[in-house]
Amino acid sequence: MDISTVAINQSQQKLIERFTEVRNLTLEICEPLQPEDFVVQPVVDVSPPKWHLAHTTWFFETFILKQDVADYRLFDDDYPFLFNSYYENEGERWIRAERGVLSRPWVKEIMAYRNYVDEHMIQFLKNNELSEEQLNVFEIGLNHEQQHQELLVYDIKHILGINPLYPVYKSAKVMDYQPDLETRWLDVKAGLYEVGFRGPEFHFDNEEGQHKVYVEAFQIQDRMVTNGEFLEFVEDGGYQNFNHWLMEGHEWVKKENIRAPFYWIKEQGEWYYFTLAGKEKLNPDEPVTHISFYEADAFAKWKGMRLPTEFEWEVACKQFVPEIPLSANLMDKRNFRTMPRQEGNLQFYGDGWEWTNSAYLPYPHYQKVDGALGEYNGKFMINQMVLRGGSFATMSDHIRPTYRNFFHPNLRWHFTGFRLAQFT
Template identity: 70%
Template sequence: MSISTNQTEPQISILENYLKVRTLTNELCAPLQPEDFVVQPVVDVSPPKWHLAHTTWFFENFVLKPNMADYRVFDKDYHFLFNSYYETEGDRWIRSERGVLSRPWVKEIMAYRTYVDDHMRAYLSDEVISNNTLEVLTIGLHHEQQHQELLVYDLKHILGINPLFPSYKSFRGEVSDTNLEEEFLTVDEGVYTIGYQGKEFSFDNEKGVHQVFLHRYRIQDRLITNGEFMEFIEAGGYQDFNHWLMEGFEWVKKQNIRAPFYWFKQDGAWKHYTLAGLEDINPDEPVSHVSFYEADAFAKWKGKRLPTEFEWEVACKMHEPEIPESANFVDNRNFRPIPRQGENTQFYGDVWEWTNSAYLAYPYYQKPEGALGEYNGKFMINTMVLRGGSYATSRNHIRPTYRNFFHPHLRWQFTGIRLAENF
């Protein structure tokens, strides 16, 4: 998805991309029942209905209102209800109370999406779009893809804490040629360039191209599996303070953490909730739903460490510069991490990988003006960087320089582990 200044065929492509992205959001919600759309079990989870409305509000507010002549908003109250965190755009409904919004109804939100999509279709078909508007539109498409991923996280949380363990979608995929051999990829000491240098779309937090010096290191050629993490649990890893950061061990004790999120033992066997329902844990699948604290403790237990985000980026560019066909994204509709196949290094897809890097601005970072300047920079505090994407990420959304970020205690998102070491 690129920003083009050509106003003929590329504009048609923008419309096609717009409709494709919007259709996927609706598809992700298709298996839900009306009662599912409003549930908010914790503050980090947003009701599916809110995602549907907020992503629509983005296009209405940032594309149609300032650019389409005589555009009339669908409902004036939606600006207050479905603004997320844009202080520039005025007051908004509090995040922790999104689940109390039984009104507007789901059918009204779907009518809102149709209304905005119809106007966007007309606008993109008839108007000459400025470069600035194309940039905002492209951000909006990537913004919706981010919410599609969050939507899948949230759906799993909503369904996964239900004692009935309902299935979202059954898994019909076939996994063959599983390869769990472990090797470590070598990166020699040197000065390396970090940051996005291409001409396609990237977020502002990837910019500020700069150089870093890295000592020689090795990085694992695949993700840590469920079976390997079970060994950590059975060895008493959650009880041994020696493996843990102090803040992490306090979190473990206070929250009584004993396994990754959605894991529990039943009749002596490990089970977990998946989007296909309750299942026995496949030891060959990449471990998921671990916090930064758990990932860091596991690495120390293994006598290794987590890579920095710079080490991860350099190794990815060096050893897997292109996304392989076997990479597991939402495009595959697997809705779960799958065992490593063939020589796929799993740098892309399956689960986001915790790094040992705090989320900070790159040198030369410049915050954009206006509301879109609130997109990334304001969150550069108390979070850790993750890389690589997950099975809920769109293939065309990810790249080696993409920087995701979450607070270190969170684990409802699809997060896993890759190890590194110096030598």
């Protein structure tokens, strides 16, 4: 056997190992669930765990196996309709708001679907050296599944969190360090900085178009805002004082009767919150999460400060923490909760996604690719705000300083927090 053949086999083996690792994590996340948990859809933003299991499988079947395996047969002819999400190029699909009514196919059938597609994918990877285009689609598929793994954790928490029994998903680990809650400020000088991704490594198209931006001199907090700090805002009547709020935000507060972050519960004068370890007394030292952009913005104004823009956040991250530190609270650690800041950890990675004061818009020279995969990011560049940094449900090999997450400003079932900024 010559050297080139060995190299190809080693490369293919790495792809198989990575594919298997990513696919297994999805099953690991679902392992604590009971059969009844797999179908629940409490609100339109939440998808049943069963749907995530099927949709991530549909992605590989649709964009690789169906495209690149000549004699491939669909596992079930109805599944493309049931488990497509928003890809108009791939035809009609089941209504997002009614995914929870799909009691059939059963969970066992979905697991059989995953096994069927996994077996065909592994065989495909064994038999083929992927072209550059195929490798790109394969990487998108893996990163797509990692995004859905994070959504799975959000959705599982929502499904359990609206249950009056407050069931435990995972018991909490004991914190073995003293939290560092001192507030320090990181100084960034005024100037031109490069933002965006450049290089051969995998990235999403919304990160492309590395370009220069000018930022004024500013300071950014060296950690995220905590529960205890946000509680001061709550108890000072921050939700009732319209002076802190954007008009649209305060209308949302009044309409939805918002009085505290999502999952916060006040009983007999004491504050509690629901975590994936069940209902607990509010820990003032943890980063506040499950807040909307509106709430983050209002808190910043209450403090006489502001949220950083996405470019300021990226410039500061690249300057002060260009590499992910070992102390970052990401999915690799399986903590399944935010953690109080550890000494030396600037919290730019993990714990909670951080709202920025930037609308989700295309970078200069953004090019939407043709076909269904062109729908992945570009068509959502309206009425959404950018978040940065990842959460405790984000894998370390999925996040980077240029990663742009995005959500509508009123949403808060996901793991979202923030840090403050100010001009100098």
